[in-house]
Amino acid sequence: xxxxxxxxxxxxxxxxxxxxxxxxxxxxxxxxxxxxxxxxxxxxxxxxxxxxxxxxxxxxxxxxxxxxxxxxxxxxxxxxxxxxxxxxxxxxxxxxxxxxxxxxxxxxxxxxxxxxxxxxxxxxxxxxxxxxxx
Numbered sequence: 001x002x003x004x005x006x007x008x009x010x011x012x013x014x015x016x017x018x019x020x021x022x023x024x025x026x027x028x029x030x031x032x033x034x035x036x037x038x039x040x041x042x043x044x045x046x047x048x049x050x051x052x053x054x055x056x057x058x059x060x061x062x063x064x065x066x067x068x069x070x071x072x073x074x075x076x077x078x079x080x081x082x083x084x085x086x087x088x089x090x091x092x093x094x095x096x097x098x099x100x101x102x103x104x105x106x107x108x109x110x111x112x113x114x115x116x117x118x119x120x121x122x123x124x125x126x127x128x129x130x131x132x133x134x
Contacts, residue, residue, distance in 0.1 A: 001040070001041050002038055002039070002041075002079060002083055003039060003041065004036065004037065004038060005039040005046065006037060007032035007033060007035060007051065009037065009039060009046065009049070010037050010039070010046075010049040010051060010064060010066075011024060011028065013039075013047075013049045013068060014064045014066050015027045017066035017067065017068060018064065018066050027064060029064065031053050034053065035051045035052055035053045036052045036053075037049065037051045038051075038052070038080055038084065039080075040067075040071075040076045040077075040079060040080050042071065047067065047068045047071040047076060048065075048067035048071060048076045049066055050062055050064070050065040050066075050080045050081065050084055051063050051064050052084045052087060054088060054091045058091075058092050058093050058094045059093060059095055059096075059097070060084075060088035060091070060093035060096040060097075061097055062081075062084050062096065065077065065080070065081070065098070077107075078111075084096075085111070085132075088134070089134055093134060094133065094134055095131060095132060095133045095134060096113075096131075097116070097129060097130060097131040098113075098129070098130050099122075099127050099128075099129055099130075100128055100129075100130045101125060101126070101127055102125075102126040102127060102128055105128055109130075111132065112132050113130040113132045114130065114132070115128045115129065115131075116128075116130070116131045117129050
């Protein structure tokens with residue numbers, strides 16, 4: 001089941017999945033309190049989370065998209081991403097983007113997103129910017 005959650009509800013899974021070797025504050029972003037946050041729940045526990053931000057120029061960005069390893073490749077993340085795209089369109093966003101780990105690029109391409117620019121690094125992890133115009 002997918003439902004809206006608070007920013008704080010996303011932190012444990014963000015930390016566990018994305019940056020377990022960093023302090024918890026590393027997975028927080030300054031805009032968290034302005035964002036929309038969604039979780040996919042199994043047995044009342046969040047197993048996938050994503051956060052959506054739409055700026056004043058109608059550009060949407062999703063961040064800190066994390067799915068517990070035991071639940072990856074089961075369609076949960078895809079369902080969350082579809083909700084985020086729908087919500088961004090409802091908020092009249094004209095495009096959506098994210099910084100994606102390079103190994104996740106094929107996942108985002110399945111949703112029509114395209115790489116913009118060159119590979120860059122956060123720590124030692126390669127990333128690409130992925131973009132989709134609505």
